[in-house]
Amino acid sequence: MSLFSLSILLLAATVGSAQMTGDLRLVGGDYDYEGRVEVYYSGEWGTVCSNYFNLADATVICRQLRYSGATTFTRFPSVQMQGSGRIWLDNVDCYGTETALTDCHFNGWGSSSCSHYQDVVVTCSGLSDDRRDGTIRLVDGSSSKEGRVEVYYRGEWGTVCDDNFDDRAGRVVCRQLGYSADHVKVMERAYYGEGSGRIWLDNVHCYGSEASLSDCSSAGWGNENCGHYEDVSVQCGDVRKLS
Template identity: 45%
Template sequence: MMGEKFLCLLLLCGIHAHYSEAAIRLVGGRNRCQGRVEVLHGNRWGTVCDDGWDLNDANVVCRMMGCGTATQAVSRARLGRGTGQIWLDDVACTGRETSLASCRHSGYGRHNCNHGEDAGVVCRRSSKRMRLVGGRSRCQGRVEILFRNRWGTVCDDGWGLNDANVVCRIMRCGAAIQAVSGARFGRGTGQIWLDDVACTGREAVLARCRHRGYGVHNCNHGEDAGVVCREAAIRLVGGCNRCQGRVEVLHGGRWGTVCDDSWDMNDANVVCRQLRCGSAIAANTNAGFGRGTGQIWLNDVACTGRETSLARCRHPGYGRHNCQHSEDAGVVCRVKVLSAEEVQK
């Protein structure tokens, strides 16, 4: 039964059905950050009516999906008509909510709509508009942003951990360890796009932070800002979003998988917490998210569930196993939207 559920999940990924918090998905778009909005209620997926649907509502959806900000709130089933239940109508978000369910609405199943009014979103995948250059890993480097089809740098005037935390979160790199100034990751070239950036740490994209305006600055490239983020020594591969997939750990500079012998919810919860993805929904076995390649690093993992990282759980040692990649372990986590306090940790 569990294998069938994960097969279904993987098939849905292939047709652009993408999930966040196991309670929302985008269907029918060209990528994971656009599509018809569907929510899960009473174990059934249903659509959202477009009455009153606007960018505030769309921004909440995009943030839940880890897709930055909304560029469009789509109405009249322009991303395809759903079938079955229409769950929400007259949704009225402020734009600050952490989930669509927290927004005002008429109540589940209460509507005067048909599927010709299904709502959708198109989100700006913010990580594609930002990059880190000159670091030793993908989670450190000089901050560069894309504006008007040109990459440019950020000046370090006032650059601090709140600003760096926004960057690290956009880049899926956890919390910031350091806000780097003085072009320590090398001088950029060309445009300097932002100066006097002042984030609270809660913004979904750097552009939402206070700043002087694009291209307005009194800097040179000797003041280019950078970040060092806490890059997790663990990752999830092959899932529909960052909080589900095959578990892989980094050891000795090489990524490797975890064998599913004794793999259970205690182990899965440690992985989900380590990746700041909330609690575990499922502990996946038998390479349900695809077979890895190369090294198998861990076997017979035995977590209590309270550990802060998988490395702290009992196991026989790195590289000691009697497994093959058909036994690769995975997890499905309940995606968690981080508070400002959690981002700072």
């Protein structure tokens, strides 16, 4: 590989990395609202030790992940749920009102006397608005009012097939996102690029008056015969969100 090619790959990796210090994720659970707590620091994901961990700490974690609260936590997880690599945080002490885990007191990054059998596992509750089944977003456009249509269902974002998707469906998308339904444009054939993962909706048919895309008729969640080259995209006509 040439030095130029290597430089391009390194640049792409840097641009593609959106993690920031203190970002959180839940790993290893059956659903996206549960799992081993991992925190991002110095280019690495690492775990959180369960020493003195309580429900207030779990609540801050879930709120940072845009859930309303926490239901349970586990101090000594099964072998399958234990992490590897760095243990970034130990002796975490939150009041429960903090907006991020790193706002709480802890020993300092990497200052831990723990082993991975003490990795904390959390289950969150109360999906936020952007994690409810049927929530939609527009992805990979130049602004939030345009892009590939993606819909959230059962813990996953997926795309919508362009089969039978028309301007009436486009108006429902824009209205659901809080934009004007005037001058809507629907683009077929992955105009804003192909998505990945599930294709949740196919053969969507809307009258145009529905409050959300999931109120329209379709083949059913996950029932489709499409490829991602058929992902539908929408441009909403007004960049200003409606009050």
